[in-house]
Amino acid sequence: MDERERHTAGMQVRRAVLGNAHVDRSVKNTSEFNAEFQDLITRYAWGEIWTRPGLPRHTRSLITLALMIAVNRGDEFRMHVRAAFNNGVTRDEIKEVLLQCAIYCGVPASNAAFHMAQEVFAEMDKEAGAHG
Numbered sequence: 001m002d003e004r005e006r007h008t009a010g011m012q013v014r015r016a017v018l019g020n021a022h023v024d025r026s027v028k029n030t031s032e033f034n035a036e037f038q039d040l041i042t043r044y045a046w047g048e049i050w051t052r053p054g055l056p057r058h059t060r061s062l063i064t065l066a067l068m069i070a071v072n073r074g075d076e077f078r079m080h081v082r083a084a085f086n087n088g089v090t091r092d093e094i095k096e097v098l099l100q101c102a103i104y105c106g107v108p109a110s111n112a113a114f115h116m117a118q119e120v121f122a123e124m125d126k127e128a129g130a131h132g
Contacts, residue, residue: 001047003043006043006044006047006048007042007043007047008047009046009047010042010045010047011042012047013047013050013057014041014042014046015087017057017083018083018086057088058087058088061080061083061087062089062097064080065077065080065081065084065097065098066105067111068080069105069110070105070109072112074112074116077116080120081094081116081121083121085124098110
């Protein structure tokens, strides 16, 4: 796969996982300063890793949530909580990841993640109510 094909594949997975609205905002906010970074994450995070056949997207979402807790990346965690639902992850599965992270990443990290996840769930519920 050449770099253009990797970028195309990455953008398809990125849209499928994060949703068109999120990706469209990212594309719209691309600037001369961050354009190379956007290209890098599209080609390598999404086009190289998320397209690999070795793990289903569901599993990749669960791993990503745990890693965002471990490295204390709240904004990315919130984004990936939303994205996880696009990959078939349930709230109960997210809860199990957060419980396991309490042991392996620490109770404070997991506690913060529980709060963030609840906020994202409330936002999603509100959005669903507005659309349904």
